[in-house]
Amino acid sequence: MAQYHPNSMRANEARAGKVANSTPVKALLVLALVALLGFGGALLFVHRPLGWLLIGFAFVPLELMLWTKYELKMVPTGKSNRVDDLLSNECLVHMGKHPTPQQIAKWYANTRSGNFLATRYSITPRFMEAITANAPQDMAPFFDKAIEIREKTNSEVISGGVLAVAIIACHPNCEQILNSMKLEIGDLYDGLTWFNYLNDLVKGTKQKRHTGGFARDLMFGYTPLLQRYAQNISSRFETRVGRDMSIALHQEQTQQMIDVFSKAGRQNVALIGPEGCGRGTIVNDFASEIMDADNKISSRLKFRQVFKLDAGALISAAADRSQLEILMTRILNEARHAKNVILWLDNAQVFMEDAPGSVDISSILLPVIEGGSLRIILTLDEQRFLEISARKSTLANLLNKIMIEPASEADTMKVLQDRVPIFEYQNGVVYTHWALKEAYRLSERYVHDLVMPGRAINLLETAAAYPIQERFITDASVQKAIEQTYGVKMQSTHTDEDKDKLLNMEVFIHQRLIGQDSAVQAVSDALRRAAAGVRNEQRPIGTFLFLGPTGVGKTELAKAISDVYFKGEGEIVRVDLNEYVSADDVQRLIADGATNELSLTAQVMKHPFSVVLLDEIEKAHPLVLTTLLQLLDEGILRDVNNREVSFRDTIVVATSNAGANKIREYIDAGEDMVTIKEQLTNELISSGEFKPEFLNRFDEICVFQPLTKESLFSIVDIIIAGVNKTLEPRKISVSLNDEAKQLLVERGYDPKLGARPMRRIVSKTVENIVARSVLSGAADNGAQIIIDAAMIQSALN
Amino acid sequence: MLAVSFLQWWYSRGWGIYFLGFRDRLRNTADFFSIGLLLKTLFEPFRQISANERAANGGLDAALVAFFDRLLSRVIGFIVRVVVIIGGIVCLTGTLVIGLIISVLWPLIPLAPVAGIILCTMGVAF
Numbered sequence: 001m002a003q004y005h006p007n008s009m010r011a012n013e014a015r016a017g018k019v020a021n022s023t024p025v026k027a028l029l030v031l032a033l034v035a036l037l038g039f040g041g042a043l044l045f046v047h048r049p050l051g052w053l054l055i056g057f058a059f060v061p062l063e064l065m066l067w068t069k070y071e072l073k074m075v076p077t078g079k080s081n082r083v084d085d086l087l088s089n090e091c092l093v094h095m096g097k098h099p100t101p102q103q104i105a106k107w108y109a110n111t112r113s114g115n116f117l118a119t120r121y122s123i124t125p126r127f128m129e130a131i132t133a134n135a136p137q138d139m140a141p142f143f144d145k146a147i148e149i150r151e152k153t154n155s156e157v158i159s160g161g162v163l164a165v166a167i168i169a170c171h172p173n174c175e176q177i178l179n180s181m182k183l184e185i186g187d188l189y190d191g192l193t194w195f196n197y198l199n200d201l202v203k204g205t206k207q208k209r210h211t212g213g214f215a216r217d218l219m220f221g222y223t224p225l226l227q228r229y230a231q232n233i234s235s236r237f238e239t240r241v242g243r244d245m246s247i248a249l250h251q252e253q254t255q256q257m258i259d260v261f262s263k264a265g266r267q268n269v270a271l272i273g274p275e276g277c278g279r280g281t282i283v284n285d286f287a288s289e290i291m292d293a294d295n296k297i298s299s300r301l302k303f304r305q306v307f308k309l310d311a312g313a314l315i316s317a318a319a320d321r322s323q324l325e326i327l328m329t330r331i332l333n334e335a336r337h338a339k340n341v342i343l344w345l346d347n348a349q350v351f352m353e354d355a356p357g358s359v360d361i362s363s364i365l366l367p368v369i370e371g372g373s374l375r376i377i378l379t380l381d382e383q384r385f386l387e388i389s390a391r392k393s394t395l396a397n398l399l400n401k402i403m404i405e406p407a408s409e410a411d412t413m414k415v416l417q418d419r420v421p422i423f424e425y426q427n428g429v430v431y432t433h434w435a436l437k438e439a440y441r442l443s444e445r446y447v448h449d450l451v452m453p454g455r456a457i458n459l460l461e462t463a464a465a466y467p468i469q470e471r472f473i474t475d476a477s478v479q480k481a482i483e484q485t486y487g488v489k490m491q492s493t494h495t496d497e498d499k500d501k502l503l504n505m506e507v508f509i510h511q512r513l514i515g516q517d518s519a520v521q522a523v524s525d526a527l528r529r530a531a532a533g534v535r536n537e538q539r540p541i542g543t544f545l546f547l548g549p550t551g552v553g554k555t556e557l558a559k560a561i562s563d564v565y566f567k568g569e570g571e572i573v574r575v576d577l578n579e580y581v582s583a584d585d586v587q588r589l590i591a592d593g594a595t596n597e598l599s600l601t602a603q604v605m606k607h608p609f610s611v612v613l614l615d616e617i618e619k620a621h622p623l624v625l626t627t628l629l630q631l632l633d634e635g636i637l638r639d640v641n642n643r644e645v646s647f648r649d650t651i652v653v654a655t656s657n658a659g660a661n662k663i664r665e666y667i668d669a670g671e672d673m674v675t676i677k678e679q680l681t682n683e684l685i686s687s688g689e690f691k692p693e694f695l696n697r698f699d700e701i702c703v704f705q706p707l708t709k710e711s712l713f714s715i716v717d718i719i720i721a722g723v724n725k726t727l728e729p730r731k732i733s734v735s736l737n738d739e740a741k742q743l744l745v746e747r748g749y750d751p752k753l754g755a756r757p758m759r760r761i762v763s764k765t766v767e768n769i770v771a772r773s774v775l776s777g778a779a780d781n782g783a784q785i786i787i788d789a790a791m792i793q794s795a796l797n
Numbered sequence: 798m799l800a801v802s803f804l805q806w807w808y809s810r811g812w813g814i815y816f817l818g819f820r821d822r823l824r825n826t827a828d829f830f831s832i833g834l835l836l837k838t839l840f841e842p843f844r845q846i847s848a849n850e851r852a853a854n855g856g857l858d859a860a861l862v863a864f865f866d867r868l869l870s871r872v873i874g875f876i877v878r879v880v881v882i883i884g885g886i887v888c889l890t891g892t893l894v895i896g897l898i899i900s901v902l903w904p905l906i907p908l909a910p911v912a913g914i915i916l917c918t919m920g921v922a923f
Contacts, residue, residue, distance in 0.1 A: 009798075009802060012798065012799065012802075013799070013802060016799055048921070049916055049917040049918075049919070049920050049921055050917060052912075052913050052916040052917060052921065053913040053914060053916065053917035054913070055909075055913060056909045056910045056911070056912050056913015056914065056916070057909075057910045057913055058909075059906055059907075059909035059910065060909075060910055062906075063803070063807065063906060063907060064803075066811065067803050067806060067807070067811070070810075070811065070814050071806050071810065071811070076810075208821070208825055210824065210825070210828040211828070212828065212831050212834060213828045213829040213830055213831040213834075214829065214830075214831070215830055215831035215832075215834065215835055215878075215881045215885075216831045216834055218831075218835065218838075218843075218844065218874070218877060218878065218881070219831075219834055219835075219838045219841060220844070220845060221844050221845030221846065222844050222845075222846070293828060299837075303834075337845055338845060339845055
């Protein structure tokens with residue numbers, strides 16, 4: 001069992017260091033040093049022996065200052081595995097004679113690592129005090145746990161943060177506590193590793209970097225053209241220690257680049273990977289590595305400067321193609337003669353194709369790459385590389401290719417942790433752990449133009465503009481960022497009112513939809529399951545096929561779902577599949593938003609939380625239906641650019657009139673709805689209307705019944721309620737007596753067309769009557785218009 | 798207790814820290830003047846300025862002009878480098894001498910007050 005000794009040498013030194021490092025003591029020591037030296041020096045002219053005495057004593061404050069600075073300020077850890085030897089300086093200073101977990105909970109946030117955890121993981125001292133006891137007997141197992149955590153997290157010392165994590169880990173209800181904070185113990189370990197990493201970075205910045213000195217550039221040539229048309233990215237590493245990203249992530253690729261350029265042979269590297277995978281960062285890492293004299297790098301490569309060529313500046317500087325070629329040749333010659341230049345062609349396709357903003361100079365580059373007289377780095381994405389390979393196979397074959405894959409979640413989190421200090425410094429904010437997690441989750445789902453880690457970095461950086469409580473960037477900030485800047489409308493959390501709506505969904509839906517009980521029941525059950533989290537996250541929230549004749553409420557139910565679940569009828573992405581009747585229409589369905597903003601994928605990218613209404617699905621070409629299979633199955637659809645578009649937060653509703661006549665026949669024959677659904681499905685498959693694998697993809701197939709005259713009575717009420725809503729600003733209300741309603745139902749009933757004729761007839765009668773009354777002045781603001789059967793009859797005539 | 802701790806530190810870790818700092822100062826000075834690099838490229842043309850393009854494209858006259866251009870560039874480069882190297886050596890020597898003196902005096906520094914008392918009581922007036 002580990003025990004703490006408050007009178008150990010380290011503890012005494014740490015406490016002495018706190019006193020010696022205080023401003024008054026430091027000032028006193030400086031004053032004493034200056035005074036003793038000054039007086040001593042002066043006395044050498046008056047009374048020499050006394051002068052020497054004072055000068056001799058002047059060394060005492062000097063020695064104390066050195067001791068404080070290099071030892072007491074940060075007492076080094078001991079060699080044993082005892083708590084006394086492992087506790088950090090800050091902890092030793094705060095630790096009392098008889099520490100208890102509760103006492104530690106009071107001060108741990110005053111240490112750097114403790115404060116780090118308190119702010120980023122919301123482990124506040126108040127919370128920690130609440131879960132700890134003032135029990136000295138708990139300390140031995142607690143210190144054992146702290147030693148274990150220190151080892152697991154590769155921490156140099158037992159810091160305040162380690163003690164805080166140990167407090168939670170030792171708690172009997174540890175899991176419950178962590179669950180309430182939406183954390184796992186691994187997250188806290190990760191937090192300590194994050195702190196250690198940043199701490200090492202800060203330490204690194206205090207070390208001087210050896211980059212060749214002021215005479216280094218005397219070895220190499222002048223580069224006036226490159227200074228003008230390129231950016232020297234190596235210059236930023238002359239004074240700064242550290243790189244832009246976690247070294248481990250791209251170490252392999254960076255080393256590959258060093259290897260290629262260190263040996264004889266083709267002196268080029270093509271970094272190929274999708275946008276956002278970190279191609280530019282690898283080049284930066286490489287530039288940083290070769291600038292450091294302390295690294296074991298071949299002298300052929302050491303201190304070489306990486307110049308990033310600016311295609312825009314080049315193209316704008318040259319009046320025509322021939323001038324551009326001359327300029328490019330001069331630049332390449334200059335780079336070659338300087339003998340220390342590595343040329344970086346970012347987005348290399350810009351230099352290899354004729355298009356707006358790009359120019360094909362591959363004929364000039366080819367001999368340079370072939371000859372190997374100049375080191376060149378090309379960065380481009382896979383698709384562009386394939387295109388270039390197809391057009392210029394000789395050039396493509398000469399390149400030393402290094403493929404870069406998108407980062408995994410663990411690596412992306414490391415990169416985010418690495419970037420956070422920069423964003424925090426630039427924006428004066430503090431990022432919480434949940435902000436990073438949310439940036440990963442949301443960017444993976446809704447940011448389509450980049451891959452990891454680029455997409456998460458972008459989102460996290462954007463979130464800095466939406467702080468919560470003045471300066472904290474939380475998961476809510478990230479959600480707001482994606483809403484505001486990426487145009488993705490996020491769904492807010494369900495309030496009590498929403499929960500009530502979900503629990504009584506059938507009632508709310510029936511306020512606007514008459515009958516169709518079995519369909520309403522099936523949809524309501526599915527959505528309640530989804531809202532409660534009892535659903536497969538890797539599929540859409542719900543997928544429904546609504547079968548039935550026209551005008552019976554299929555679209556209306558889709559709108560009702562949108563209203564109840566997504567809080568607005570507007571959240572519907574509607575695609576009429578009768579416009580997708582040929583195989584070529586698949587391209588239009590998944591077109592890029594830049595060329596067709598009404599394509600299914602483009603609309604869902606903008607509105608990921610919506611009801612996707614696929615109307616008249618039976619009219620779509622079979623290829624279109626096949627395309628939709630993956631959407632229904634995995635909630636993913638790839639657009640023409642091969643970007644994954646997530647449908648996992650949508651409710652997919654497909655409607656079809658197929659089998660409408662059969663439904664009517666079965667109902668007339670008195671079949672129950674379960675049998676009708678079964679028989680109808682079988683018939684749709686056997687008739688070749690739909691393939692079984694397509695129908696199987698839906699969560700529910702809902703059969704809508706034709707409307708009866710009784711249902712139309714209620715529908716009239718709903719339509720009149722709609723008219724009244726329109727007249728609401730003028731405070732005019734309309735009501736119909738029973739005879740008038742009866743007449744409307746008689747005239748508006750058409751079993752084949754459902755409720756649609758009723759809408760037309762209400763428009764023709766009721767709305768016309770109201771319009772005439774308003775225009776004639778018979779009905780003024782606030783009037784109540786009562787319509788009877790005679791008025792309806794008159795309007796019909 | 799703390800006095801013992803101080804003396805322990807002064808004659809062990811403290812001395813070591815001083816030596817590390819001394820080593821770093823020497824390395825920083827050497828890096829600042831790039832002496833190693835300058836020696837390796839002592840006879841290279843100054844800033845790689847040469848006329849090799851003209852030589853490659855022209856006849857004997859052009860080759861001769863290029864040769865003398867290059868020679869001149871090498872001479873200038875040599876002079877500049879030698880000047881920098883001499884400056885670097887002076888600075889390095891200074892750093893080395895001062896560092897060595899302090900290294901030798903380091904163990905004696907804690908004795909300075911005692912030395913002061915002795916000098917004072919003996920009435921030494923040098």
